Amino acid sequence: MRKADLPPPRVHALANGVRVVCDPIPGLETAALSVVAGRGARYEDAARSGWSHLLEHMVFKGAGARSAREIVEAIEGEGGHINAATGYERTSFQVRALEGGLDLGLSVVADLVLRPTMDAADLAREKQVVGQEIAEAADTPDDLVFELAQEAAYGDHPLGRSILGTVGSIGTAEPQTLEAWRAALYAPEGLVISAAGAVDEDELLRLAERDFGGAAAGGEAPPAPQGQFVGGVRPLAKRLEQANLVFLLPAVGLADPDYFALRLFAEILGGGMASRLFQEAREKRGLAYAIDAYADTYADAGVLGVFAGCAAGDAAELASVAAGEIAGLAGSVTGPELARAKAQLKGSMFMARESPVARAEQAAGQVLLFGRALPARELADRIDAVGAGDLARLGGAMLAPKRAACAVLGPKAALKAGDVFQRALFP
Structure with a gap:
């Protein structure tokens, strides 16, 4: 075994x-x-x-x-x-x-x-x-x-x-x-x-x-309201050497069947050096040293996020590139990209399981959300079951509301990047 x-x-x-x-x-x-x-x-x-x-x-x-x-x-x-x-x-x-x-x-x-x-x-x-x-x-x-x-x-x-x-x-x-x-x-x-x-x-x-065993029930905390993505642009001028950019789209939560599709979408988009954003924004255009994509999820809500740091004068172009790569990935994904993303996601999952701290925390989170600790093989099987069609469906769902959340922090020349991202993604 x-x-x-x-x-x-x-x-x-x-x-x-x-x-x-x-x-x-x-x-x-x-x-x-x-x-x-x-x-x-x-x-x-x-x-x-x-x-x-x-x-x-x-x-x-x-x-x-x-x-x-x-x-x-x-x-x-x-x-x-x-x-x-x-x-x-x-x-x-x-x-x-x-x-x-x-x-x-x-x-x-x-x-x-x-x-x-x-x-x-x-x-x-x-x-x-x-x-x-x-x-x-x-x-x-x-x-x-x-x-x-x-x-x-x-x-x-x-x-x-x-x-x-x-x-x-x-x-x-x-x-x-x-x-x-x-x-x-x-x-x-x-x-x-x-x-x-x-x-x-x-x-x-x-x-x-x-x-x-002797702990008694306490008072009741107010119920947590349903997570709801609003969207908007938050530009803030600050004297910095670099512009800091975050772009978010509404996505699914931890308990959603498309959770692993979201994780794979983020991995292909900007999860490593072979990702679309790294190759296009850094390797081909030299727009950023740091750029990545991620999934930030809660029980009933989540976001697909992109973070980048760049020169203020490059912020608008970088925002346009990020929007283009998201739209492109929502339209199609290659077999090798999907296979690499699955290998990376399973690799990170199994590597984390070699840490007792990570295992204890992971099991506690699963029990709180699902009432049980999930077998590693079950999680791996769910990752393997995601197909290109699942990513396309998820991409369409994220883009359908035509809402994004954008934060731009840095020199004034960078502050239009949030609006550029929205216009490029939702023309």
């Missing part, structure tokens, strides 16, 4: 709804633990924009019987690492540990998720820290241009707002209100404990019951 044909790890559920998935990897001496909440910034209303990210910061200021310093010292004292990340649709707490470190790791994360201290003085300081993070993002061109594009794509929807929120919106959080948000965001029925590497399933289940 090939490794790719091995059955996926089983999913267990505690009485309170917390789900547990264990993925042992023979031969490893380390383990990766991810405790993932299936909620994030997408569940925020405008008044609480940025609270999920602020909460992720705050739980590390003290939890259970440990201070902020004792949290990290406990993990690092056993050779491990701890981190966390907030996204639009989920929040993840990760521990990387030596074999045998699961006991401590899960205990610490349980304190973070279920028993943070929420001290008022700590909260005041952390608001300042996040305020600096917001300022840093505004000063970083390749952060700011994507935030502009996100806003152009989704407008007033929570997906159109920055995960960081604003200084004003995070400023209204108080310890009591943030604690209520924690109870809703990290409610047990939305939690997945996922471990991969040097882990034992029976031990993991025992520890999960010990640390999370």
